[in-house]
Amino acid sequence: MMIERNIKHLISLTDYSNEEILELVKLGEKIYNSPRDYADTCKGQIMATLFFEPSTRTKFSFESAMLRLGGNILGFSDANTSSVKKGESVADTIRCISYYADIAVMRHPKEGTPKLASIYSEMPIINAGDGGHLHPTQTLTDLLTIHRYKGGLENHVVGLCGDLKYGRTVHSLIKTLARFNTKKFVLISPEELTLPSSLKRYLKDSYDVEIEEVRYIEDVVDQLDILYMTRIQKERFFNEEDYLKLRNSYILNKEKIKEGKGDMIIMHPLPRVNEISYEVDSDERAVYFEQAKMGVYVRMALIMKLLEVE
Amino acid sequence: MLEVKQIDNGIVIDHIKSGNGLKIFNKLELFKANSPVVLLINVESKQLGKKDIIKIENTFDIDLNLLGLIDENISINFIKDGKVIDKKKVLMPEKVSGLITCKNPRCITNSDDYVKPTFDLISREKLEYRCNFCDEITRYKI
Numbered sequence: 001m002m003i004e005r006n007i008k009h010l011i012s013l014t015d016y017s018n019e020e021i022l023e024l025v026k027l028g029e030k031i032y033n034s035p036r037d038y039a040d041t042c043k044g045q046i047m048a049t050l051f052f053e054p055s056t057r058t059k060f061s062f063e064s065a066m067l068r069l070g071g072n073i074l075g076f077s078d079a080n081t082s083s084v085k086k087g088e089s090v091a092d093t094i095r096c097i098s099y100y101a102d103i104a105v106m107r108h109p110k111e112g113t114p115k116l117a118s119i120y121s122e123m124p125i126i127n128a129g130d131g132g133h134l135h136p137t138q139t140l141t142d143l144l145t146i147h148r149y150k151g152g153l154e155n156h157v158v159g160l161c162g163d164l165k166y167g168r169t170v171h172s173l174i175k176t177l178a179r180f181n182t183k184k185f186v187l188i189s190p191e192e193l194t195l196p197s198s199l200k201r202y203l204k205d206s207y208d209v210e211i212e213e214v215r216y217i218e219d220v221v222d223q224l225d226i227l228y229m230t231r232i233q234k235e236r237f238f239n240e241e242d243y244l245k246l247r248n249s250y251i252l253n254k255e256k257i258k259e260g261k262g263d264m265i266i267m268h269p270l271p272r273v274n275e276i277s278y279e280v281d282s283d284e285r286a287v288y289f290e291q292a293k294m295g296v297y298v299r300m301a302l303i304m305k306l307l308e309v310e
Numbered sequence: 311m312l313e314v315k316q317i318d319n320g321i322v323i324d325h326i327k328s329g330n331g332l333k334i335f336n337k338l339e340l341f342k343a344n345s346p347v348v349l350l351i352n353v354e355s356k357q358l359g360k361k362d363i364i365k366i367e368n369t370f371d372i373d374l375n376l377l378g379l380i381d382e383n384i385s386i387n388f389i390k391d392g393k394v395i396d397k398k399k400v401l402m403p404e405k406v407s408g409l410i411t412c413k414n415p416r417c418i419t420n421s422d423d424y425v426k427p428t429f430d431l432i433s434r435e436k437l438e439y440r441c442n443f444c445d446e447i448t449r450y451k452i
């Protein structure tokens with residue numbers, strides 16, 4: 001039996017209009033400013049966190065969001081230790097869980113799984129990461145941070161630094177920011193890890209946005225409104241030598257941001273390994289810990305919207 | 311020249327690129343058909359040089375989407391009482407369900423058999439389809 005109902009999910013931000021995205025970001029900011037006003041909005045509702053692969057931070061962020069809205073949570077954090085047996089279709093799993101919860105958050109190593117689940121679900125599904133494919137609430141988190149610290153999403157010069165080739169977070173952020181009239185993208189990466197040319201072409205063709213590609217942070221830091229750092233993984237290099245040679249160029253320290261604007265913000269999706277020196281933490285332009293905090297508020301906004309409790 | 315009689319009722323799949331006839335025969339699982347089926351290969355054609363033809367007797371039911379995926383030049387004639395009553399050109403379908411498998415090994419459609427993978431056409435020239443689940447681009451190969 002299939003019940004035809006119009007349930008809103010968040011599988012990909014491409015399914016959301018600019019207005020819808022902005023609404024979420026603005027609601028997130030409202031909640032951030034007066035969290036007490038929202039403390040009971042989801043009272044009596046249950047959120048299931050279905051983590052078929054572990055991601056403690058993302059799971060906690062969602063759970064914290066639901067608890068702060070007065071709701072309850074249930075879930076698992078690893079398919080191997082849970083009762084979700086291999087061989088059962090996600091369609092079956094989600095139909096059963098629809099009877100236990102009002103909304104579900106799903107992380108899964110296989111790409112497209114939350115989408116599949118959403119087809120058969122009688123409750124809203126939130127994609128909390130599907131393999132190397134999408135992680136839309138990370139992008140919403142980044143957008144709220146930018147909105148909060150830069151006063152809006154439009155007309156920024158956005159520098160992205162590190163692994164721009166494989167980084168799912170970076171691709172999603174670029175594609176979404178481009179929808180909001182970004183003034184310019186400055187892509188800072190080693191030659192081996194530049195943004196895929198297909199994505200560059202897409203940005204040019206669809207948004208006619210200016211793109212500059214450089215190798216070093218110091219060369220462009222003075223023009224940036226936002227500096228978004230990502231990790232460069234050793235495995236991405238053919239040999240240790242290349243990695244060691246390049247590594248230092250992509251580790252942010254006080255020296256490299258000396259020429260940066262006073263109101264530039266420095267972001268990072270966390271966890272960091274060594275790509276931002278600890279000395280940068282005390283710089284008032286560093287907002288990466290606030291960013292993690294914003295993740296909770298934007299998730300609160302999302303849960304409220306999907307449960308239609310606003 | 312080899313003579314094959316006209317069929318009175320059924321379908322003639324014409325202008326198949328030489329070499330694809332047998333593949334289509336297999337894809338459509340015509341070896342399971344209840345009625346007579348003729349597969350002609352290397353027939354002379356003004357248009358194509360050489361072509362293949364398939365004739366299926368006593369049926370009017372055929373998967374046009376599948377044929378469109380294989381070769382856009384194929385034409386189909388529906389025959390009744392020895393006369394062509396309808397001609398159809400196949401077209402590459404805008405949406406495909408189940409006929410293609412996603413080339414992305416990490417795609418859920420390759421490990422969960424509950425759904426048929428579905429795709430949207432993104433390039434007619436390159437036969438490219440985008441998976442609705444993982445967004446990976448797959449090229450159709452017969």
Ligand SMILES: [Zn+2]
Pocket residue numbers: 112412413414417418419441442443444445446
């Ligand atoms: Zn796929």
